[in-house]
Amino acid sequence: MPDIWSLVAQTYPGVRLESAIQGWAFxxxxxxxxxxxxxxxxxxxxxxxxxxxxxFQLLQDNEALRLLYRATERGEAGAHVFLAHVLPFVDRGEEASSELAKANVSQLSEYDQALYYRVSSIREETNGNLREALRAAEEAWKRIQGVPEYAILAPSILAQLAVLHGRIGRSQRALWFLERGMVATTGTELLKVQVRRAAVLVNLGRYREAEAELESRELVNAPPQFQPERLWLLGEIAWSKGNTQNATERYEEAIGIAQGLQFSYEEFLCRLPLMCILALRQQYSAAQDHLTRAQLLISDKSDRLLFRFREVLLHYWMGRYQPSHALLELDGLLTAFTEMGLLQEQAAVRLHRAEIMRQSAAGGWSKELDELQALSISLQNPALLAREWTLVPDLHSIAQTTHPRIAGQAPTTLNIYTLGEERICLNDKEVSIPLRRSPELLAYFLHHKAVALKQILSDVFPEEKLSAAKSYFHQFRHQLREQLDGVEIEYDPESKMYRLKSEVDIVWDVNELRAGRRIGSKGAFLPSSTNTWARDLDEYLEPYRGSRVAQA
Known part of the structure; x- marks a missing residue:
C-alpha cells in the first residue's frame, strides 16, 4: 500500500495527520x-x-455510527462533531445538537473548530434559524483561514454559505460562493458543488447553463447518491418551461432512486411538485397520494411550512377551502416564511394570494404583483416565480402585459462560440466587442469560474507586458458592460478574485459538447489562441468530439 503520509504531504502541504486513516479520507x-x-x-x-x-462517504451510515460512538466513548472530541453531522442522515437529527454540546470548541483542533461551526450552521438551518445559520457559517469560514486543511474543508463551508444565501433569495451571491469554492475543489466535493451551482442557475432561470451542467458526462456518470438531486433539478427545469410531462418523468425517476437510497429529503422535494402538476390536471386523488407521502417525509420546520403551503393550495383547488379561509392560511404562512427570511417561498405565497384575490374579486391583487416585481428586481432574478406561474395560467396571461419583468419575458440567451470559431451572439445576433480576445476571456471565466488577476494575466497574456495586459483586461471589462446588459466581470475585494456575473442564460458550445449536444462546430477550441490553458482544454475535449452528440 502507498505511503499515505507522503501522498498527503504532496497533495496538501503542511497538513499534519493524526491518523493514517485520516489521510485516506482527505x-x-x-x-x-x-x-x-x-x-x-x-x-x-x-x-x-x-x-x-x-x-459515511460510502453510504454505510450504521457502521459509521458504531465507530463514532466508540470513538466518543474513548475520548475523541472531534468524533462528537462528526457524529452530529451524521445523525440527521439516519433520521436522528434531534440528537445532533446534544452531540455538538459535548464538544469543547476551544479544545478542538483548528480543523475541527471550523467543522464544528459548519455543522452548527446546518443544524440552525434545519431548525429554521437562517440568521443564526449564516452567522455560524461565517464563523466556520473565519476559522478555516490559514489552516493547512483549508483546501479540504473550505469548499464545503463555501457551499453552506451558498445554500444559505440561496435560501434567502440571494442567488447571485450564492453563485459567487460556489464558483469560488470550485477553484480548489476536486473529486466528489467538486461534483457536490457542481450540483449546487446548477440548482442556483435553475433559480435564476439560466436553464440552458444548468442543463449543460446536469447532463455533463461527469454528473450523468456520478455515483448514485448524486442522481436524485440531479434528476429533481432537471424536473424543475422542465416544470419551469411548462413541460409538465417531462417534469413528471424526471421527478418519478428521482423518487425511484431516492427510495432505494433512503434519501427522504430528495423524495420530499419531488413529491410536492408532482402533487401540483397532477392537481393542475385535476387528478386530485393522485395529487393527494403524493401529498400524503410527502407528509411522512417532513424533517424540519422549512419542510413543514412547504408542505402546509401546498396542502392549502390543494384544498383550495379542490373546493375544500373557501377563498377567505385559504387567504387566512396563506397569510399565516407568509408570516412564517418572513420570520425565517425565505424570500423565494414568500414570493410563491404572495403570487397565489394574488390569484385567489383576483378570482374572488377581493381586490389588492395588482398591488401584490407590484411588490413581487420590485422584489424580483432587487434580487436580480426575473425567474423568481417561473415554476409557480404554470399553476396560475390566467393570472400569468394578465401579468405578461401588466408585469412583464416577473411574468416570463422571452429569455435572453448569450451564445459563446469557441469550437472552430470565435464569436459571441445575443439572441442569435452577433455582438461586436472591439477586442479580439473577448471570446477567449469569456471562455476563460466560464471554464475557471473565479480567478485572481495574476493568474488571468499569466494564462491569457503570457507574452504581454504586465501594464499592457492589465490595461487590455480592464478595457474588456468596460466593453462587456457597455455591450451586454446584465453581464459583467465582477471583482470581490475580500478574495481578490474576478468572476463572470450574468443575469442572462449563457450557452457555451464547450459545455454543450460535454453534455452530449452541440450548437455549432466541434472543431479546435479557440483556434487563434496558442495559450497553454486553451490547448490543454482542447486536448481534454477530444474524447467528447468522438462521442455521438445531438444538435441542440
Missing part, C-alpha cells in the same frame, strides 16, 4: 482507508473516527 480514497483500518491491530480513537468518515 484524499477521498475511502475503500483504501477502510482496508488500512482493518489492518491496524489496535485502532486508536482517532483511527475509529476517520474510519467512520470513510464508511
Amino acid at each position: 484524499l477521498e480514497r475511502f475503500e483504501e482507508g477502510l482496508k488500512a483500518y482493518a489492518e491496524i491491530p489496535d485502532p486508536s480513537p482517532k483511527d475509529d473516527r476517520w474510519a467512520a468518515v470513510c464508511h
Whole structure:
C-alpha cells in the first residue's frame, strides 16, 4: 500500500495527520482507508473516527455510527462533531445538537473548530434559524483561514454559505460562493458543488447553463447518491418551461432512486411538485397520494411550512377551502416564511394570494404583483416565480402585459462560440466587442469560474507586458458592460478574485459538447489562441468530439 503520509504531504502541504486513516479520507480514497483500518491491530480513537468518515462517504451510515460512538466513548472530541453531522442522515437529527454540546470548541483542533461551526450552521438551518445559520457559517469560514486543511474543508463551508444565501433569495451571491469554492475543489466535493451551482442557475432561470451542467458526462456518470438531486433539478427545469410531462418523468425517476437510497429529503422535494402538476390536471386523488407521502417525509420546520403551503393550495383547488379561509392560511404562512427570511417561498405565497384575490374579486391583487416585481428586481432574478406561474395560467396571461419583468419575458440567451470559431451572439445576433480576445476571456471565466488577476494575466497574456495586459483586461471589462446588459466581470475585494456575473442564460458550445449536444462546430477550441490553458482544454475535449452528440 502507498505511503499515505507522503501522498498527503504532496497533495496538501503542511497538513499534519493524526491518523493514517485520516489521510485516506482527505484524499477521498475511502475503500483504501477502510482496508488500512482493518489492518491496524489496535485502532486508536482517532483511527475509529476517520474510519467512520470513510464508511459515511460510502453510504454505510450504521457502521459509521458504531465507530463514532466508540470513538466518543474513548475520548475523541472531534468524533462528537462528526457524529452530529451524521445523525440527521439516519433520521436522528434531534440528537445532533446534544452531540455538538459535548464538544469543547476551544479544545478542538483548528480543523475541527471550523467543522464544528459548519455543522452548527446546518443544524440552525434545519431548525429554521437562517440568521443564526449564516452567522455560524461565517464563523466556520473565519476559522478555516490559514489552516493547512483549508483546501479540504473550505469548499464545503463555501457551499453552506451558498445554500444559505440561496435560501434567502440571494442567488447571485450564492453563485459567487460556489464558483469560488470550485477553484480548489476536486473529486466528489467538486461534483457536490457542481450540483449546487446548477440548482442556483435553475433559480435564476439560466436553464440552458444548468442543463449543460446536469447532463455533463461527469454528473450523468456520478455515483448514485448524486442522481436524485440531479434528476429533481432537471424536473424543475422542465416544470419551469411548462413541460409538465417531462417534469413528471424526471421527478418519478428521482423518487425511484431516492427510495432505494433512503434519501427522504430528495423524495420530499419531488413529491410536492408532482402533487401540483397532477392537481393542475385535476387528478386530485393522485395529487393527494403524493401529498400524503410527502407528509411522512417532513424533517424540519422549512419542510413543514412547504408542505402546509401546498396542502392549502390543494384544498383550495379542490373546493375544500373557501377563498377567505385559504387567504387566512396563506397569510399565516407568509408570516412564517418572513420570520425565517425565505424570500423565494414568500414570493410563491404572495403570487397565489394574488390569484385567489383576483378570482374572488377581493381586490389588492395588482398591488401584490407590484411588490413581487420590485422584489424580483432587487434580487436580480426575473425567474423568481417561473415554476409557480404554470399553476396560475390566467393570472400569468394578465401579468405578461401588466408585469412583464416577473411574468416570463422571452429569455435572453448569450451564445459563446469557441469550437472552430470565435464569436459571441445575443439572441442569435452577433455582438461586436472591439477586442479580439473577448471570446477567449469569456471562455476563460466560464471554464475557471473565479480567478485572481495574476493568474488571468499569466494564462491569457503570457507574452504581454504586465501594464499592457492589465490595461487590455480592464478595457474588456468596460466593453462587456457597455455591450451586454446584465453581464459583467465582477471583482470581490475580500478574495481578490474576478468572476463572470450574468443575469442572462449563457450557452457555451464547450459545455454543450460535454453534455452530449452541440450548437455549432466541434472543431479546435479557440483556434487563434496558442495559450497553454486553451490547448490543454482542447486536448481534454477530444474524447467528447468522438462521442455521438445531438444538435441542440
